[in-house]
Amino acid sequence: xxxxxxxxxxxxxxxxxxxxxxxxxxxxxxxxxxxxxxxxxxxxxxxxxxxxxxxxxxxxxxxxxxxxxxxxxxxxxxxxxxxxxxxxxxxxxxxxxxxxxxxxxxxxxxxxxxxxxxxxxxxxxxxxxxxxxxxxxxxxxxxxxxxxxxxxxxxxxxxxxxxxxxxxxxxxxxxxxxx
Ligand SMILES: [Zn+2]
Ligand SMILES: [Zn+2]
Numbered sequence: 341x342x343x344x345x346x347x348x349x350x351x352x353x354x355x356x357x358x359x360x361x362x363x364x365x366x367x368x369x370x371x372x373x374x375x376x377x378x379x380x381x382x383x384x385x386x387x388x389x390x391x392x393x394x395x396x397x398x399x400x401x402x403x404x405x406x407x408x409x410x411x412x413x414x415x416x417x418x419x420x421x422x423x424x425x426x427x428x429x430x431x432x433x434x435x436x437x438x439x440x441x442x443x444x445x446x447x448x449x450x451x452x453x454x455x456x457x458x459x460x461x462x463x464x465x466x467x468x469x470x471x472x473x474x475x476x477x478x479x480x481x482x483x484x485x486x487x488x489x490x491x492x493x494x495x496x497x498x499x500x501x502x503x504x505x506x507x508x509x510x511x512x513x514x515x516x517x518x519x
Contacts, residue, residue: 342380342454346447349386356382356454360397365459372466373402375413384452391424391452392442397462403470407478408486418465422457426450 341358348354359377367374382395397418402411424447445457477487485492 342458344384344452344454346386346391346450346452349384349391353386354384356380356384356395360458365455365462367459367462371459371463373411374462375400375402378416378418378462380454380458382454389426391447393420393422393424393452393454393457395420395454397458401462401466403466405472405476406469407476408472408488409479410472410486410488412470412472414470416462416465418461420457420461422454424452 360380361377362374378397378399380397385392400413401416423442423444426447480492480494482494483492
């Protein structure tokens with residue numbers, strides 16, 4: 341379903357609609373996860389030397405919070421456009437086709453393969469620094485406790501004055517940390 345032969349594309353364009361899984365997109369461990377599947381709707385338009393795909397993906401992506409490292413869901417509505425060009429004929433229209441802004445993918449043996457375009461757009465749609473919430477408190481740098489779910493004993497020694505820090509270090513060195 342994610343590979344379309346240009347022979348099957350009528351002049352008015354071909355509508356492609358299907359469910360796309362994490363496996364379909366060959367997403368890596370570090371990439372966003374997909375909750376269940378993403379719904380793909382796309383239109384493939386064939387030109388004389390190239391081919392254009394306009395589409396959207398809807399569903400829920402799973403991200404890892406950069407502060408607390410917990411996984412969280414976020415709805416994703418990804419619009420994309422990809423241009424496919426036959427590598428053999430590329431160059432002819434490069435100078436003035438005005439498509440610089442579009443992502444260009446190779447068109448091999450008159451087939452359009454959506455896998456790479458979809459994977460890249462899913463990855464690009466993810467924030468660089470995903471946060472489960474704007475005010476995520478992250479992990480304690482000392483004991484690793486997720487501070488969103490509970491406070492830890494280390495928190496209590498966080499103080500404003502550098503002299504107070506010295507005092508607390510001395511206190512801590514005498515007293516084992518509260519568990
Ligand atoms: Zn978080
Ligand atoms: Zn702690």
